[in-house]
Amino acid sequence: MNTEPPTGDDLQRMLVSMKETVLDRAEDRRPAPRRRGGRAGIVIGVIALLGLGATSGGVALGMIPQPFTASAPAPTPSPSEPVAPSTPESAPVQETPDPVPTPTPTSTRGPFALDDPSTWTISGDEIGPIALGGQFDAEVDDLGSGTVRPPIDDECPAPGYGAWTWDDGTVIEVLSDLDGVVRVVRVIGDDSTLERSATPSGPHTAGGSGRGATLTAIRSEYPDVHPEDPAASGPWSLWQTSSSGGTITFEIGADAETVVGIKIGDPSQLPRNVCD
Structure with missing residues (x-):
């Protein structure tokens, strides 16, 4: 159809x-005609x-075709840009504080005077201005005049050596290897004039122990202190303790109680003088 x-x-x-x-x-x-018009x-x-x-x-x-009018496609909504959240006018203004600079670490060693060894502090790697591992000339150039002995000669090697003496009887010895590197620093003095004192003369440890201190005080400050030679703990014995940077050795006098000398460093790193 x-x-x-x-x-x-x-x-x-x-x-x-x-x-x-x-x-x-x-x-x-149609009915009977009446009028033509x-x-x-x-x-x-x-x-x-x-x-x-x-x-x-x-x-x-729909028998008579009509012109077809296409309807315009619905517009595609474009993605809207995200709207930044607005801050309420009543909200408090948050200010970012300026960063606080990290403080530079300062040395825990107290100030000292070059001409006064009693202000010098003893640690495992320093006695006052003299540090282990530094060049001999650079470490002692501020100590003033002293007795300095260079190595004898190449055929008969001996460590570099220097000694400085102060009016209170304190003596500082500095020894270096053949390359001029400081290996041992030692605090000694005239034992005949040394007396026990609550305030030892010359350089001292952080706890105040120096020449003239007692072994009892050393044991109180350093609970780990022990004889270098377990068989020798009486007169003229050596007692050692580990400290920051190295080892401190205390030299005990004839009474087996009084500290007569203190040294830092390792004497085994020094060359042996075999020439007489």
Whole structure:
């Protein structure tokens, strides 16, 4: 079955046929003529109505094709940019504090005077201004005049040696290897004039122990102190303790109690003098 609406000549023939059918039916039902003009007006009105009705019906029934108007596609919403959160006007202003600079570490060693050894502190790698591992000349250049003995000669090597004496009887000895590197620093003095004292003379440890201190005080300050030779703990014995940077050795006098000397460093790193 053809469902397409008539177009062109077919449409015209259909309209003419419909008009003729209407006119025939109107003629059959027509009453006795009264006036000519009235019938003609009715016929013309009926034909006009039929024309309008057919056209409207064709449009309504889809018989007469109408121009197709495509609807515009709905606009695609564009992604909106994120909106930055606004800060309420009543919110307090947060100020970023300036960074606090890290303080530079300072030495825990107290200040000292070059001309006063009693202000010098003894640690495992320093006695006052003299440090182990430094060059001999650089370490002793601020000590003033003293007794300095260089190595004898290449055939008979001996360590570099220097000794400085102060009015209170303190003597500082500095020994270096053949390369001029300081290996041992020693605090000694005149034992005949040394007396036990609550305030030892010359350089001292962080706890105040120096020449003239007692072995009892040393043991209190350094609980790990022990004889260098376990079999020799009496007169003229050596007692050692580990400290920051190295080892401190305390030399005990004839009474087996009084400290008569203190040294730091390792004498085994010094060359042996075999030339007499």
